[in-house]
Amino acid sequence: MVIIAVSFAVYTWTAYEGVWSRKNQETHSDVTRFKTVVNGMSSRDVVPFDISNGLTMEEAKLIAEATFIQVMGRNVVSRLDTLTFNDTQVEACYTWGYDENDMGHMFNMTADPTTLQITVSHCY
Numbered sequence: 071m072v073i074i075a076v077s078f079a080v081y082t083w084t085a086y087e088g089v090w091s092r093k094n095q096e097t098h099s100d101v102t103r104f105k106t107v108v109n110g111m112s113s114r115d116v117v118p119f120d121i122s123n124g125l126t127m128e129e130a131k132l133i134a135e136a137t138f139i140q141v142m143g144r145n146v147v148s149r150l151d152t153l154t155f156n157d158t159q160v161e162a163c164y165t166w167g168y169d170e171n172d173m174g175h176m177f178n179m180t181a182d183p184t185t186l187q188i189t190v191s192h193c194y
Contacts, residue, residue: 101119103116125157147172160181
């Protein structure tokens with residue numbers, strides 16, 4: 071009985087600490103969260119980015135990579151073929167496949183920082 075009570079107390083304390091730390095985490099007002107529309111149907115959040123000071127090549131690449139991983143997962147082989155960006159748009163094109171011999175699939179994404187939307191089209 072003592073073991074159950076101690077286990078419950080430890081579990082309760084751990085759960086409380088987890089909730090408390092999540093509530094007290096800093097939220098950055100300069101973080102932007104994009105919505106992603108995939109093949110015209112689904113909509114989901116993408117990893118947040120700080121683009122308040124303009125968009126750099128590194129940030130554009132991170133947005134493209136995060137979007138690819140979110141949509142396709144980590145179990146496919148991919149190659150970034152093109153990446154272009156300016157203050158109003160990020161465009162990336164990937165070639166991907168289930169293995170090295172299957173690299174005939176296409177993944178295209180366009181991110182619009184002004185509307186906070188990423189549009190993705192890809193084949194299966």
